[in-house]
Amino acid sequence: MIQRLALAVLLAVAAIALLAPAIAPAPYDYQDREKTNAPPDRHSPMGTDELGRDRFSRLLYGTRVSVLLVPAAALLSVVLALLLSLPAVWRVPLAAPAVSGFTTISLSLPWLFLYIILRAELPLNTSPSTSVILTFGLMGVSGWAVPARVFTAAMQQLRDSGWVLQAQTSGMRTWRIVLVHGWPHLRSLALAQLRILVPVYILSEANLGLLGLGVAPPLPSWGNLIQDLQHPDVVRANPWVLAPLALLILVMICIECLQTSPDISPESSPVSLR
Amino acid sequence: MISLAARVGRSLLSLAGVVLLGGLAAAALVRYSPGFDVDENAWNPRIDAATLAAMHARRERENRLPVFYARYLLAAARGDFGQSESFHAPVTELLRDRAPVSARLLAGGTLGGLFFGGILAWLAVWPRRAGLSLFASGLSGLLLAIPPAVLALAFFFAEAPLPLTMAIALLPRVFGTMRTLLEDLLSSPALLAARARGVRPGSLVFRYILGAAAPQWFALAGVALMQAFGLLIPVEALCDVPGIGQLAWKAALARDLPLVAGLALIVTFLVAFVQTMGELADGGKA
Missing domain, CATH: 1.10.287 (Helix Hairpins)
Structure with missing residues (x-):
């Protein structure tokens, strides 16, 4: 019951995010200079910010950026991890120690430090669209290590399992074993990694936004929308400032409610070898 | 041997x-x-x-x-990591000045996180009451849903002690592991037998739970310390603490690559060292 409710809430948030341009009363960057820091009214349900931009519209567009790009970043991490794990497991010379070494070093550096290093290599004064690609792209690129370790272990188990040995001795090609018989096992694992990474990236984007290293204004995201929390007087004057944080927490709780552990046992093949 | x-x-x-x-x-x-x-x-x-x-x-x-x-x-x-371009000072000197601040925050935060996480895990497992278990899981879930940077801001404005900020941010990140560890320990045959023989709870805690599982607790402390390293940047940057996390943040904003590289190398070494010690203490089970 709770899982269904959580799923319904997440779907509703995703639908609102997708329909943001149709629902929002104003574009996210439209400024009404005569209506700065205004309280909520009929035209601006959550009031306006210090530049006269409608908070409600910015929340809708910000939700769209976060809700669409966080899963994309998580998908990038999972795909990278899968691609890097494959040669390590299928006995490509030097691939295993190289991947293992880079995984260990990536895991030895806290994620935020790693992100900051990569971010410091790139220009900070970027356009909003570039900053979106940088923020979520770097998240996707730098988050491959944990899934790679999980995939490598699972693939090693698969490689050494009886049915893969049987398939190899039957003369089946490696790519066919991987795609037709290996992937169904790894699919549930990949989905589990996606489910783990999505909330991690939502929190990371929020942290980066508050630190000024995330998506650049005027493009809104949950991270830069909660920057207003640094000004307690603004929060006291207009509690709607807390709406992005409340929505973020609601989405996080719903994702937590959906978390279930998949069965990744490689003992039984879901696809018959015959 | x-x-x-x-x-x-x-x-x-x-x-x-x-x-x-x-x-x-x-x-x-x-x-x-x-x-x-x-x-x-x-x-x-x-x-x-x-x-x-x-x-x-x-x-x-x-x-x-x-x-x-x-x-x-x-x-x-x-000990020479070059010269910081933004601070116009040797990287080593900057680290020497700021390391004690971060070390205090890390130690206090990690110990506090383990303490509060342990209490919450204990509440979820020991009394065997569904209500308490739900409360503990719910509280941990709620804290996990709040970005650590927001928690840091809230504690900063409330003028709460900074290690407490770190401890509360760390709590949900260790709670799950502590709960699983406690559940495993409490359902072990040795502990069940001890409970059946009427061994007092205090003795159970010190001899069986804390004593027998010391390597696992030590490994968990290592993991918690690594998590705390990750929380250093948002906590120090937003709460204006002159530590290593704030230094990394300022270095990134100023694109001070020698400083970022030096910091990365030191943090990598420290985290890898803690990880290695944890794995050794745990007998490689982790």
């Missing part, structure tokens, strides 16, 4: 490998940073083109990555 020595040897080898790879990454970061190859003599009108070309060739030779890496690593081993 031999297996223990082999395990220690393998762990130390792995640690050395991580540091060497981390050093290579840090050196490459500094070597290929924008502006590294720029020579101010190039704008000196008194130096002729041939001399400039010869100087450039010499710099190229001296700064080839393997040579630069060896020099960087040797200097780092002596």
Whole structure:
């Protein structure tokens, strides 16, 4: 019951995010200079910010950026991890120690430090669209290590399992074993990694936004929308400032409610070898 | 005994490998940073083109990555991580000034996180009451849903002690593991037998739970410390704490690559060291 409710809430948030341009009363960057820091009214349900931009519209567009790009970043991490794990497991010379070494070093550096290093290599004064690609792209690129370790272990188990040995001795090609018989096992694992990474990236984007290293204004995201929390007087004057944080927490709780552990046992093949 | 020595040897080898790879990454970061190859003599009108070309060739030779890496690593081993471009001070000096602040925050936050996480896990498991278990899981879930940076801001404005900020941010990140560990311990045959024989709860806690599972607790403390490292940047940057996390944040904003590289190398070494110690204490089970 709770899982269904959580799923319904997440779907509703995703639908609102997708329909943001149709629902929002104003574009996210439209400024009404005569209506700065205004309280909520009929035209601006959550009031306006210090530049006269409608908070409600910015929340809708910000939700769209976060809700669409966080899963994309998580998908990038999972795909990278899968691609890097494959040669390590299928006995490509030097691939295993190289991947293992880079995984260990990536895991030895806290994620935020790693992100900051990569971010410091790139220009900070970027356009909003570039900053979106940088923020979520770097998240996707730098988050491959944990899934790679999980995939490598699972693939090693698969490689050494009886049915893969049987398939190899039957003369089946490696790519066919991987795609037709290996992937169904790894699919549930990949989905589990996606489910783990999505909330991690939502929190990371929020942290980066508050630190000024995330998506650049005027493009809104949950991270830069909660920057207003640094000004307690603004929060006291207009509690709607807390709406992005409340929505973020609601989405996080719903994702937590959906978390279930998949069965990744490689003992039984879901696809018959015959 | 031999297996223990082999395990220690393998762990130390792995640690050395991580540091060497981390050093290579840090050196490459500094070597290929924008502006590294720029020579101010190039704008000196008194130096002729041939001399400039010869100087450039010499710099190229001296700064080839393997040579630069060896020099960087040797200097780092002596504690010299270069010069910060934004603070105009040696990186080592900056780290020396700020490390104690971060160390205090890390120690207080990690111990506090383990303490509060332990209490919550205990509440979820020991009394065997669905309501308490739900409350503990719910509280942990709620705290996990709040970005650590927001928690840090809230505690900062409430003027709460900063290690408490770190502890509360860390709590949900250790709660799950502590709960699983406690559940495993409480359902172990030895503990069930001890409970059936009427051993007092205090004795159970100290002899069986804290004593027998000390290696696992130690490994968990290592994991918690690594998590705390990750929380250093948002907590220190937003709460204006002059520690290593704030230094990393300022270095990133100023694109001060020598400082970022030095910090990365040191943090990599510290985290890998803690990880290795945790794995050794846990007997490689982790």
